[in-house]
Amino acid sequence: MKLEEIHKISVLGAGIMGHGIAQSFIMGGYPVALYDIQDSVLKRAKTHIEKNLRLFAEFGLIKEDEIGPCLHRLSTTADLRDCVEESDFILEAAPEDLQLKQRLFGEVTSYCKKDAILASNTSSLRLTDIGTQAREKGRLVTTHWFNPPHIVPTVEVVKAEWTSEETFETAYALLLKIKKVPVRINKELPGFLINRIQMAMAREILDLYEKGVASAEDIDRAVRGSIGFRLASIGPLLTMDLGGLNLWFNVCKNLFPLINSSTEAPKALKQLTLQGLDGIKSGQGFYDYTRDFSQEELDKAVHERDKEFLNRLKKLYFE
């Protein structure tokens, strides 16, 4: 299927990722049918999308009078056939469970158009495994979004063993059209591109924290004000070019033997989770949150984070 043949989108699963992904497509001008097995989730998703559109308008990223038409393009349903039968691009953001996704894609292919593209938002599973029950496998592709998906620009477009070139390019073009920043990932490696990079960094950060080299506050301040500050604007390879490759070569040579290369799950996280500390949800993680942390406070913290992100999105991608 080609980009110009895509007229309707379906998003399956209206949780953390699904509702934000649906918002991106309605803002991009596409009618979207949002499906979930729970009516209560669909209701909540609609409320969140409306609230988030208002926030986008507040930051000047869409016009106030676009909110109504955007919402008009959104429909919700708990009937899978009804959701997918007329769609040209179907994206699943269902739970990260291989059998569930396999069954879902199998069922979807029995209802949808023969050439509709089927995309998965899986973080850690192989499309090659997810798609076993799907027909016409060349139309399968992974599009991996980042949370919050309606705000974070990058989407990894991953070519699995059987993804056709046309499907790969159409998914890429569609994301570009709705103003995301798609990136072609030519091989299906576990963790794709960004999670591999992020986990390599997490291993060292957690090791330094566990050894008491710096406090949680100081690690966060240091990263935000240095590599975080730079990477938000120019990317890691350009950073190396600007610093001089010979210098980077020497620093790698000196430090690689000394930094963490463990293949075990990090001790710092193991210790915290064994104590029942799960971060903001449990009221304590690396930081202390309020003792009786309510859903309302959690929503407020997410809202504050989104405002911070939208400021950055506007400056880095829209000005």
Ligand SMILES: NC(=O)c1ccc[n+]([C@@H]2O[C@H](COP(=O)([O-])OP(=O)(O)OC[C@H]3O[C@@H](n4cnc5c(N)ncnc54)[C@H](O)[C@@H]3O)[C@@H](O)[C@H]2O)c1
């Ligand atoms: N949360 C993240 O930060 C993040 C980031 C990138 C990718 N992902 C991936 O996105 C997918 C969804 O993650 P999430 O965090 O939005 O999960 P979530 O639990 O918030 O949402 C999943 C939704 O799927 C619904 N659901 C359950 N069974 C279903 C079925 N058979 N068909 C359709 N929907 C069904 C649930 O009711 C729920 O609303 C996962 O594959 C996850 O790995 C998540």
